Amino acid sequence: MTTPLRLRVFLASPGDVSNERALAREVLGQLPYDPLLRGKVEFEIVAWDQPGAGVPMLATMTPQAAIEAGLPKPSDCDIVVVILWSRMGTPLPDEYRKPDGTPYLSGTEWEYLDALAAAERSGKPVVLVYRRTEKCLLDQDDSAYEEKRTQYQRVKTFFAAFRNPDGSIRRGCNEYATPDDFRQQLDQHLRDIVAKRLADHDASVSSAPPLARSHSSRVMLLYSPAG
Numbered sequence: 001m002t003t004p005l006r007l008r009v010f011l012a013s014p015g016d017v018s019n020e021r022a023l024a025r026e027v028l029g030q031l032p033y034d035p036l037l038r039g040k041v042e043f044e045i046v047a048w049d050q051p052g053a054g055v056p057m058l059a060t061m062t063p064q065a066a067i068e069a070g071l072p073k074p075s076d077c078d079i080v081v082v083i084l085w086s087r088m089g090t091p092l093p094d095e096y097r098k099p100d101g102t103p104y105l106s107g108t109e110w111e112y113l114d115a116l117a118a119a120e121r122s123g124k125p126v127v128l129v130y131r132r133t134e135k136c137l138l139d140q141d142d143s144a145y146e147e148k149r150t151q152y153q154r155v156k157t158f159f160a161a162f163r164n165p166d167g168s169i170r171r172g173c174n175e176y177a178t179p180d181d182f183r184q185q186l187d188q189h190l191r192d193i194v195a196k197r198l199a200d201h202d203a204s205v206s207s208a209p210p211l212a213r214s215h216s217s218r219v220m221l222l223y224s225p226a227g
Contacts, residue, residue, distance in 0.1 A: 004042045005198055010077040010125070011047040012111040014089035014151075017132065021047070023183040024081055031190060041194050046072050074111045075118035079193060080125045081186065082112045085132035088154035105154045126193055130174045130182055131159065 011024055028043045048071065074080045089106030096104050104110045115127045138148055162171040174189070176182040 002039070004040055006042045006044065007079060007197065008044045008046055008072065008077040010074045010080045010111070010115070011045065012074060012080060012108050013083040014087040014106065014108055016087040017083045017085050019179040020083045020182050023179055024186060027183060027187045027190065031194070037194065040198060046077055074115035074125065077125045080115040080127045082108065082127065082129045084108070084130070084155055084158065086136035086148070086155065087151040088158060105158055109158060128174065128189060130176060130185070132182070133175050133177055
C-alpha cells in the first residue's frame with residue numbers, strides 16, 4: 001500500500017481577499033480527488049479561520065499570539081500561500097519587531113517573513129506570493145479614506161522589497177486580475193509542486209531498504225485515518 005504524500009498548506013492574507021481564501025480552500029479540497037492524484041496526496045489547511053479548526057481569540061492574548069499558540073507556524077508547513085490586494089492587515093503590537101528593530105507591517109508580513117527565512121535556510125516551505133492587480137478605487141469622501149490609503153501604501157512598501165535598488169527583480173510574485181484568475185494559477189502551481197514532491201517521495205520510498213518499506217506500510221495501516 002502506497003503512503004499518500006501529506007502536505008501542510010498555510011494561508012496568509014488580510015481580510016480583503018476573502019474570496020481568494022475560499023477559492024484556495026476549494027482548490028485544496030478538490031485536488032486530492034483528481035483522477036491522477038487520487039490516493040497520492042493529502043492536504044492539511046492551516047488558517048486562523050479554517051472551518052472546524054479555528055483558533056479561539058482569548059481576552060488575555062493578542063490575536064497574533066493566539067494564532068501562534070493555536071496553529072503551526074508558516075515555517076512548520078510545506079507550502080505557504082500569501083495573498084494581497086489593497087490591505088496589508090492589522091499592525092502587530094510593539095513587542096513584535098523584525099531583527100533590525102523595525103515593526104512588522106502586519107501579521108501577514110510576519111507570516112511571510114517567517115516562511116521566507118525558513119525557506120532560505122532549509123529550502124522549506126515553498127512560498128507562493130499572489131498579488132491582485134485589479135484597481136482599488138478609493139473615495140476621498142469615505143470616512144475610512146485615510147486608513148484605506150495607508151493600507152494600500154503598506155502593500156506597495158511590502159512589494160517594493162521584491163526589487164533590488166537598480167530595479168531588477170529580487171523575488172518572484174504571481175500577479176492576477178480577478179479571483180477566478182487566482183484560482184486557475186493556484187491550481188496549476190499546486191499541481192506542479194505536488195508532481196515534483198511526488199517524484200521525490202516515490203524515489204525516496206523506492207530507494208529505502210525492503211524492511212524499511214515494509215515497516216512504513218505497516219505504520220500506515222495502523223494509523224491511517226481513512227475508514
